Amino acid sequence: MTRIVGYVLIALLFCNCKNEKTDFEEVSPTSNSASNPQVSVQVIEDQDFQQQILANGKVEAFKKGELRFNTGNRIAKINIRNGQRVRQGDILAYLDNDLLKNEVDRAQIALEKAEAQLVEEKINFGVSKLEESEINPKVLKNIKFKSGVQEAINVLENSRLLYDQTILRAPFSGVVANLDSRVGNFITSGDVFCTLISDDSMEVSFRVLEGELGAISLDQEVSIQPFNNAGDVSYTGKINEINPLIDQNGLIAIKALITSKEIQLYDGMNVKVLINYPIQDVVVVPKQALVLRSNREVVFTVDKGLSKWNYVTVAGENSSHYAIKEGVNVGDTIIVSGNLNLSHDARVNSTLVKENN
Known part of the structure; x- marks a missing residue:
């Protein structure tokens, strides 16, 4: 009898455990296939695209002299x-000129004597x-000759x-550079004393x-940025010279006059x-909108909540955007x-976001 009661208790306990498990499964949430990825989208607007040519250049003073x-x-x-x-006309240095100074003084005295003699001749x-x-x-000519x-x-x-000739003056205003001479050194007319650089007008080659x-012309505006550009400093310039010869590397020499004021360039x-x-007749998209799929360029659009894969043809690029020739259109949500x-x-x-222009 005792054994039968035990079997009954075990059976009841097993049933209770099964019912508790069934109830947990009924209240637990059903799992989704996958949570939908969160993306940011923009609507393609009709806008101009500026292609960029990037080149390395060197700043040169428009006026510089040894x-x-x-x-x-x-x-x-x-x-x-x-x-x-220094300013134009400032005296930069002197040579030893005591003897020549003495000659000037003697010539001045001789002139004064001659002028006194001229007065006497006029009286005569x-x-x-x-x-x-x-x-x-x-x-008058005869009088001056006699005097x-x-x-x-x-x-x-x-x-x-x-x-x-023993006094060196600044031929124009500028900054002194390459001064290596010292007082007491002997210098000849063939030796460079210093270099004078005018920073009022600078150009970049x-x-x-x-x-x-074909994309470059005279008076075209350019942007100039130092390589150590910690503060995103940019200066403007205008192309003022195009060398009509192509070198052995297929390159053409260009010069642009820097038009910005208060420049920190040397x-x-x-x-x-x-x-x-x-570039005309293109669609402009941000660079982050373009990805590679199967080694081809792709821009995703959104249609009724679904991402759409679009192969595109890139016509050009600048620092922030691509110019798309075909694949997407103005008004598409990318x-x-x-x-x-x-x-x-x-x-x-x-999530719709606005582009920072």
Whole structure:
């Protein structure tokens, strides 16, 4: 009897456990096939596309000169240092010129004596009270010849020219560079004393491929960016020279005058040059909208909640966008994020975002 009661209790316990398991299965949620991927979408708008040509360039001062003395001697004084800004006409340095200075003084004294003699000659000729314009030209010439005034003037001018050759002046305003000479050094007329760079006008020299020449013209605007561009600094310029020769590498030399004010560029600095030109009859999409599938370029669109796989033909690109020749159209809703692992006809949850222009 005891054994029968035990079997009954075990059976009841087994039934209760089975009922509890069945109830758990009934209340647990049914599993979805997969959660729909979240994507961001944009509507393609009709807009212009600017193709970009990127080239490496070098900044050059539009006005730069190697300064030399017109004569040779020992350097007596230097008024400048590298990096100093000077104005046109400023004296940069002197050569040892004491002897030449003495010659100028002697010539000045000789002229003053000749002018005193000229006064006496005018008295002798009876024209002392007349202005020189009122004196007969032949008489005036004879008077000056006898007084020695004209000769003294010529000697003084010649001595001043020789003296001025020992003084180096700035031919234009700019910044001093490559100054290696020291006081006491002997320098000749063939030696470069320093280089003067005008940073008022700078230009950039660069080269483009022969096939890109059709997109370039005089006065076309360019963007110039230093390689160490930590603050996203950009300057503008205009193409002012196109060399009509193609070198052995198929490249064409171009120069652009930098038009921005207050530039922080230096002669010899390496920069990036960007040239924009429009491409017509294309659809513009952000770069993140394009992915590769089977080694082909694809843009996903959304139609009734399903992703659609579209092969596209790219006509060009710039730093942020692609120009699409065919495959998608203006007004299509394209996927711009969440498309890296997306498949065709996948159901997606989409969020419309605006493009940052």
